[in-house]
Amino acid sequence: MNDKDRPWVLIGDERRSTADIEARAARAARGFEELGVRAGDVVAIVLRNDFPMVEATLGAGMAGAYVVPVNWHNTADEARYVLENSGAKVLVIHADLLASMGDIAPAGTPVIVVETPPGLVEAYPSARSAAAGPVDMIAWDSWLDSYAPKAPPFAVAPGSMIYTSGTTGRPKGVRRTPPTPAQAESSLAVMRQVGGLLPYVGRMQDVVLLIPGPAYHSSPNGWLFALLRMGANVCIEPRFDARRMLERIERERVTHVLAVPTMFIRLLALGEEVKARHDLSSVVHVMHVGAPCPPHVKRAMIDWWGPVISEHYGSTEVGAVTWCTAQEWLDHPGTVGRVVDGTEVVVMDAEGKVLPPGQSGEIVCGRATYPDFTYHGDDDKRRRSARGRLVATGDVGWFDEAGFLYLSGRASDMIIFGGTNVYPAEIESELTKLPGVADCAVFGIPDAEYGEQVCAFIQPKPGVELDAEQVRNGLAAHLASYKLPRHIEFVDSLPREDTGKIFKRKLRDPFWEGMERKI
Numbered sequence: 400m401n402d403k404d405r406p407w408v409l410i411g412d413e414r415r416s417t418a419d420i421e422a423r424a425a426r427a428a429r430g431f432e433e434l435g436v437r438a439g440d441v442v443a444i445v446l447r448n449d450f451p452m453v454e455a456t457l458g459a460g461m462a463g464a465y466v467v468p469v470n471w472h473n474t475a476d477e478a479r480y481v482l483e484n485s486g487a488k489v490l491v492i493h494a495d496l497l498a499s500m501g502d503i504a505p506a507g508t509p510v511i512v513v514e515t516p517p518g519l520v521e522a523y524p525s526a527r528s529a530a531a532g533p534v535d536m537i538a539w540d541s542w543l544d545s546y547a548p549k550a551p552p553f554a555v556a557p558g559s560m561i562y563t564s565g566t567t568g569r570p571k572g573v574r575r576t577p578p579t580p581a582q583a584e585s586s587l588a589v590m591r592q593v594g595g596l597l598p599y600v601g602r603m604q605d606v607v608l609l610i611p612g613p614a615y616h617s618s619p620n621g622w623l624f625a626l627l628r629m630g631a632n633v634c635i636e637p638r639f640d641a642r643r644m645l646e647r648i649e650r651e652r653v654t655h656v657l658a659v660p661t662m663f664i665r666l667l668a669l670g671e672e673v674k675a676r677h678d679l680s681s682v683v684h685v686m687h688v689g690a691p692c693p694p695h696v697k698r699a700m701i702d703w704w705g706p707v708i709s710e711h712y713g714s715t716e717v718g719a720v721t722w723c724t725a726q727e728w729l730d731h732p733g734t735v736g737r738v739v740d741g742t743e744v745v746v747m748d749a750e751g752k753v754l755p756p757g758q759s760g761e762i763v764c765g766r767a768t769y770p771d772f773t774y775h776g777d778d779d780k781r782r783r784s785a786r787g788r789l790v791a792t793g794d795v796g797w798f799d800e801a802g803f804l805y806l807s808g809r810a811s812d813m814i815i816f817g818g819t820n821v822y823p824a825e826i827e828s829e830l831t832k833l834p835g836v837a838d839c840a841v842f843g844i845p846d847a848e849y850g851e852q853v854c855a856f857i858q859p860k861p862g863v864e865l866d867a868e869q870v871r872n873g874l875a876a877h878l879a880s881y882k883l884p885r886h887i888e889f890v891d892s893l894p895r896e897d898t899g900k901i902f903k904r905k906l907r908d909p910f911w912e913g914m915e916r917k918i
């Protein structure tokens with residue numbers, strides 16, 4: 400494929416021009432309409448990173464419909480809830496996921512099945528037995544071929560309706576109003592700033608974006624489709640692998656990368672010979688999002704990759720609201736940045752009073768030109784999240800005197816030990832510094848005397864043996880005694896998503912079974 404075929408999308412080892420993908424998406428738009436999908440309706444997809452995921456998302460948007468990307472790690476019951484709650488008119492699903500989840504579609508909902516391609520079977524060996532799907536399925540490729548493309552002008556795409564993780568019960572879909580032209584341009588302006596795209600205005604065909612994580616997540620989903628529409632080239636990995644990520648950057652001359660801190664940890668764990676082998680000089684901008692990054696990890700990445708590591712903070716509901724460069728972070732270690740243009744971010748106490756710099760409280764933010772949202776089917780939850788014209792993110796943090804924001808952690812993750820607030824992120828950051836610790840998860844469990852106590856699950860590095868007292872002694876020099884984990888468990892592996900992000904609820908829920916706690 401030569402320059403005239405730019406922009407393109409590369410998934411695994413297969414490359415297609417964006418023009419070809421959009422032509423197939425237009426067929427999908429016509430097909431969705433023939434199945435009764437109208438503007439404002441929902442198309443649900445249970446798809447791994449694959450071309451039909453891109454085609455179905457773009458096609459639904461051309462028809463004016465929302466896309467609900469369902470986390471395919473969900474249990475069948477969890478997936479069924481999302482499909483029912485969203486009111487999905489059509490389900491598009493990979494064959495092996497249909498085989499493992501079973502009958503998750505509401506009665507009467509058309510199900511279109513995508514054959515699981517060899518690249519995904521290689522990445523997910525469990526997919527092998529059901530890669531082709533049932534013989535009586537509506538097959539994606541033949542279904543597309545049966546429709547002529549929908550002709551422009553297309554409807555305004557309302558975007559993806561992402562279901563939040565549900566810290567206090569069932570997840571809710573963030574349903575945003577379709578953007579006006581002014582709102583769309585405002586969002587693009589923020590993405591150009593935060594995404595390191597300002598030098599590429601007018602020549603987006605020179606951008607090569609790497610998406611190494613699953614696109615059902617809010618951030619990769621948003622950046623992927625925004626940059627596709629801007630005209631960038633996009634590499635999408637079937638599954639994150641640290642070594643392959645370096646190979647991909649070198650081979651495709653990747654310029655922009657979207658990452659999460661766990662990816663940094665896995666990259667840094669590669670041997671020095673492996674790290675030195677790859678030419679990463681094409682990378683000009685790395686965005687990391689999704690979770691607090693331990694300072695020593697971020698500093699090590701900047702030492703290795705140079706001053707290309709940026710960070711932004713926000714949420715599915717409000718988008719990116721703060722941003723910092725590598726140098727700003729080095730000057731203000733631990734920050735998630737200053738407020739982006741056109742956005743308001745404040746820190747409030749429990750009574751709604753705005754707090755001064757240095758005082759920690761609830762992070763509340765918003766952007767007047769960002770499309771408003773509600774939680775699908777739960778307007779009350781939307782009203783509860785409102786703080787005047789702004790929205791509570793669910794995070795706790797503070798500003799310094801220079802206007803840089805810092806996170807303490809999720810309000811829902813906070814451990815209340817005898818009336819004292821303890822934030823797991825602080826403890827996890829110190830744990831990952833200890834020799835022999837590969838990764839960890841910290842959360843609160845019941846305590847008859849103090850209400851909650853700190854619990855830590857720790858994954859040692861291969862061949863390393865740790866004991867609880869050794870860990871506590873290592874933490875004692877840096878943390879107050881009430882922050883030290885009273886309950887420690889060592890495990891060979893922690894339950895993770897493909898990004899490496901830990902499914903903390905799977906560890907925490909058994910401790911709270913039969914007890915009341917908002918988690």
